[in-house]
Amino acid sequence: MCKLCDEGKPQNHDDEGKPEDHSGSRRDFLKTATAAGAAAAAINLFATRPARAHDDDHGGPPEDHGKDRRRYVIRGGSVMTMDPSMPNKGELLNTDVLIEGKKILHVGQNIVAGDAAEIDARGKIVMPGFIDTHHHQFETALRSFLADGVLIKDGSTSASGTTTYFEYILLTFAPVYRPQDVYINELFGGLSQLDDGVTTVHDVSQIHHSPQHSDAAIQALFDTGRRAAFGYFESAGANILGTNPGNQYPQDAVRIKKQWFSSSDQLVHMIMGGEVYLGDATTEQSWTIGRQLDLQIAAHILSPFGIRPIMDALAQGQGGSNKDIGIGGDNLFIHMTGMSDMAWQKVQDVGAQVSIAFPIEMNMRHGMPPIIRMQSMAAAAKKPFEPSLSTDVECTMTADFFSQMRAAMNLQRLVVNQMILNSPNGNQNLPDPRNWELPQSAMTVPGPFPYWPTPPAGIPDPLTTRDVLRYATINGAKALKLDKKTGTLTPGKEADIIILDPTRINVAPLNQVPGAVVSLMDRTNVETVIVAGKIRKWKGQLLDIDLRQLRRKLENSRDYIFSKAGVPQNLFSGQ
Numbered sequence: 377m378c379k380l381c382d383e384g385k386p387q388n389h390d391d392e393g394k395p396e397d398h399s400g401s402r403r404d405f406l407k408t409a410t411a412a413g414a415a416a417a418a419i420n421l422f423a424t425r426p427a428r429a430h431d432d433d434h435g436g437p438p439e440d441h442g443k444d445r446r447r448y449v450i451r452g453g454s455v456m457t458m459d460p461s462m463p464n465k466g467e468l469l470n471t472d473v474l475i476e477g478k479k480i481l482h483v484g485q486n487i488v489a490g491d492a493a494e495i496d497a498r499g500k501i502v503m504p505g506f507i508d509t510h511h512h513q514f515e516t517a518l519r520s521f522l523a524d525g526v527l528i529k530d531g532s533t534s535a536s537g538t539t540t541y542f543e544y545i546l547l548t549f550a551p552v553y554r555p556q557d558v559y560i561n562e563l564f565g566g567l568s569q570l571d572d573g574v575t576t577v578h579d580v581s582q583i584h585h586s587p588q589h590s591d592a593a594i595q596a597l598f599d600t601g602r603r604a605a606f607g608y609f610e611s612a613g614a615n616i617l618g619t620n621p622g623n624q625y626p627q628d629a630v631r632i633k634k635q636w637f638s639s640s641d642q643l644v645h646m647i648m649g650g651e652v653y654l655g656d657a658t659t660e661q662s663w664t665i666g667r668q669l670d671l672q673i674a675a676h677i678l679s680p681f682g683i684r685p686i687m688d689a690l691a692q693g694q695g696g697s698n699k700d701i702g703i704g705g706d707n708l709f710i711h712m713t714g715m716s717d718m719a720w721q722k723v724q725d726v727g728a729q730v731s732i733a734f735p736i737e738m739n740m741r742h743g744m745p746p747i748i749r750m751q752s753m754a755a756a757a758k759k760p761f762e763p764s765l766s767t768d769v770e771c772t773m774t775a776d777f778f779s780q781m782r783a784a785m786n787l788q789r790l791v792v793n794q795m796i797l798n799s800p801n802g803n804q805n806l807p808d809p810r811n812w813e814l815p816q817s818a819m820t821v822p823g824p825f826p827y828w829p830t831p832p833a834g835i836p837d838p839l840t841t842r843d844v845l846r847y848a849t850i851n852g853a854k855a856l857k858l859d860k861k862t863g864t865l866t867p868g869k870e871a872d873i874i875i876l877d878p879t880r881i882n883v884a885p886l887n888q889v890p891g892a893v894v895s896l897m898d899r900t901n902v903e904t905v906i907v908a909g910k911i912r913k914w915k916g917q918l919l920d921i922d923l924r925q926l927r928r929k930l931e932n933s934r935d936y937i938f939s940k941a942g943v944p945q946n947l948f949s950g951q
């Protein structure tokens with residue numbers, strides 16, 4: 377009992393960062409890990425929070441949530457199932473969601489649920505958790521270091537073009553990571569996204585200097601307790617410098633798959649990294665191994681690293697050192713900026729997945745996020761061709777998903793709106809590329825608003841809030857081949873659910889549900905987060921973590937990484 381807690385001001389009852397130890401029971405999700413990495417074994421960052429005694433005082437989460445056959449019901453929310461085959465296209469007022477064990481059992485009104493525990497969601501929004509299809513969680517300790525930088529040194533003296541991603545993050549910082557750095561970076565970044573309502577991630581770990589590094593990354597994904605695709609990528613930076621004698625990429629994929637991913641009934645699964653900028657020999661090897669292991673194959677595809685001709689070869693089935701590697705429905709392509717018409721057509725034809733990192737591509741000079749192209753190709757083919765969303769790197773930009781949705785919607789609308797305004801000018805009188813606005817001699821249209829043309833055919837509709845919500849949920853599930861398990865609140869799927877609070881000062885009053893989520897919310901509105909039936913965030917607080925201890929470990933890792941890399945820490949560094 378605690379006076380402040382009783383007054384509704386929950387206190388963190390740890391002492392000088394020591395984990396609480398009220399119950400002695402280990403967290404369930406730790407038990408799901410099939411092997412303990414050396415890095416993980418030494419660290420206990422999960423406060424065993426008091427279970428019932430404390431929770432009962434505050435109206436804690438339903439007892440035994442997520443456990444086999446245990447039921448609870450989320451009552452009376454505005455439910456966006458994101459499943460258009462459900463009644464009213466899956467948008468349901470005053471609706472209950474019944475959960476049993478890790479699955480959604482039923483979605484409907486006034487569900488009779490016997491003595492199932494109840495979560496009151498009246499006045500709240502209930503929807504699937506967000507899905508991030510490309511995130512380099514190992515870089516969490518470098519957050520905001522590269523807030524101004526672009527991808528590669530560009531020969532200028534600008535702040536953006538001198539301290540850059542390739543030279544600093546990949547060539548300077550990444551090579552010095554130890555397994556324990558990988559572990560805490562991955563864990564902290566994952567928990568941070570759980571707090572934000574992102575219940576699934578594809579972690580492009582790219583930090584596999586040794587099998588111990590790989591095991592630490594995987595262990596952290598299991599320990600985070602959210603759904604994840606472990607992306608087994610290269611030994612970034614060190615691979616180029618040759619400072620990684622323990623490097624076992626890509627052939628260690630065989631051991632990793634066998635050791636960690638022999639079951640499909642677990643929260644974490646595996647994707648093969650098939651980076652094509654590493655050279656044709658590596659492409660040949662990684663794609664071949666990935667396909668032998670029946671894994672999805674993911675790769676960064678963007679023009680700045682010289683990938684356009686490589687992608688053309690892959691699209692023609694002539695990639696790799698034997699010129700026999702082609703793309704297929706098992707591919708997940710990240711960015712897809714600056715690729716040829718031919719390559720794009722092949723991507724669409726084979727049904728490969730595309731992940732767009734809108735804010736990062738806009739910021740770091742990847743090229744125009746290819747949303748207009750995808751919409752135009754979808755219109756031509758008369759079938760959907762849509763991206764999922766990805767956060768990429770927090771050294772430059774937040775991994776918050778509300779920012780993702782807003783950036784996607786606003787970038788697309790910027791382009792489309794300007795296309796419409798410029799449409800009366802045809803191709804005869806284009807705007808000045810220095811300002812992208814109307815040309816000085818802009819044509820006008822009849823009617824009361826001479827600079828307000830009716831949108832002509834051939835220009836995509838502006839994206840809506842429902843569009844980007846779809847990108848952020850079910851499209852992400854499809855991109856990771858998880859759409860049978862998650863991405864919508866369809867009965868039978870696993871319960872990856874977020875409850876959002878629109879009564880807070882940044883959102884109230886609630887007038888339109890999709891609009892409130894996309895246009896107004898941030899992580900302070902993420903009240904409850906559920907992964908496979910297990911409640912991970914409750915009433916605005918992540919459960920079962922010791923943030924002070926976690927942060928201290930991350931800061932220690934940060935200090936080591938900067939010191940070893942020879943980069944001075946400077947909170948007002950002028951880049």
Ligand SMILES: [Zn+2]
Pocket residue numbers: 510512580676710768
């Ligand atoms: Zn990336």
